[in-house]
Amino acid sequence: MGAIIIVGGTSGLGLAVAEHFVGQGREVVVTGRDPDRAKSIAAELGAAGGLGFDLSKPEQIAPALAELGAVDHVVLMAIERDANSVGAYDLTQALQLVTMKLVGYTEVVHALQDRLSEQGSVLVFGGLAKDRPYPGSTTVSTVNAGVLGLTRTLAVELAPIRVNSLHPGIVGDTPFWSDKPAEVLEGHRKVTLTGRLTATKDIVGAVAFLLENASANDVHLNLNGGIRW
Numbered sequence: 245m246g247a248i249i250i251v252g253g254t255s256g257l258g259l260a261v262a263e264h265f266v267g268q269g270r271e272v273v274v275t276g277r278d279p280d281r282a283k284s285i286a287a288e289l290g291a292a293g294g295l296g297f298d299l300s301k302p303e304q305i306a307p308a309l310a311e312l313g314a315v316d317h318v319v320l321m322a323i324e325r326d327a328n329s330v331g332a333y334d335l336t337q338a339l340q341l342v343t344m345k346l347v348g349y350t351e352v353v354h355a356l357q358d359r360l361s362e363q364g365s366v367l368v369f370g371g372l373a374k375d376r377p378y379p380g381s382t383t384v385s386t387v388n389a390g391v392l393g394l395t396r397t398l399a400v401e402l403a404p405i406r407v408n409s410l411h412p413g414i415v416g417d418t419p420f421w422s423d424k425p426a427e428v429l430e431g432h433r434k435v436t437l438t439g440r441l442t443a444t445k446d447i448v449g450a451v452a453f454l455l456e457n458a459s460a461n462d463v464h465l466n467l468n469g470g471i472r473w
């Protein structure tokens with residue numbers, strides 16, 4: 245069996261996904277921006293390794309991944325959040341997120357393609373902002389919608405390797421959301437049809453399904469409890 249590479253596996257949802265697969269006895273490699281931090285988090289987890297590269301500097305990616313052997317699954321879930329609106333458009337921030345999430349993600353797959361198992365898969369994270377924009381989501385909505393196009397073309401180009409995307413709603417117990425004011429979280433909770441925010445364990449279950457189900461291909465899964473628009 246080859247490794248499971250979790251790009252953005254040093255915190256939040258990525259860390260939970262890494263914990264899950266380490267617990268299953270799988271060879272897991274987590275990545276973040278800083279190699280020392282990634283290595284130390286990998287050691288704490290009992291993961292096989294930790295690597296550091298900045299997705300917004302795509303030329304760093306292939307050298308950083310050069311030492312990896314056979315790979316079964318790639319999970320692309322790193323993020324740097326960008327509050328950007330067309331009225332006050334910050335070019336530097338926009339370029340950072342667009343480069344990391346669209347060009348950087350693609351370069352990871354390009355760099356690993358000769359080591360990807362034919363039975364393996366790629367999973368790309370997007371998010372609810374692709375369908376539900378809000379003031380300040382200009383770049384986030386753009387890249388999350390871009391994830392759909394990226395996933396679809398990768399599924400065709402990499403076949404028979406499976407490629408899927410996962411679009412979570414607000415995951416209330418992640419570090420990004422858990423410290424937000426109660427009224428902010430309540431505003432998001434009350435528009436869900438389930439009456440609860442998505443939980444990290446829900447996302448981990450969806451990742452396991454999309455990586456491991458041999459017929460899950462070109463699936464673009466919205467996981468948010470159902471939203472009352």
Ligand SMILES: NC(=O)c1ccc[n+]([C@@H]2O[C@H](COP(=O)([O-])OP(=O)(O)OC[C@H]3O[C@@H](n4cnc5c(N)ncnc54)[C@H](OP(=O)(O)O)[C@@H]3O)[C@@H](O)[C@H]2O)c1
Nearest residue numbers: 252254255256257276277298299321322323369371415418
């Ligand atoms: N949390 C939610 O409610 C939610 C909702 C919808 C979608 N999502 C999506 O789910 C994914 C995970 O979200 P999260 O909240 O769990 O994220 P998070 O806790 O903020 O973690 C971000 C990860 O990305 C890495 N990273 C940041 N900038 C990077 C860069 N320039 N190059 C390489 N790696 C970089 C970080 O590594 P270091 O810090 O170690 O550098 C860290 O591992 C994201 O794609 C996000 O858009 C999350």
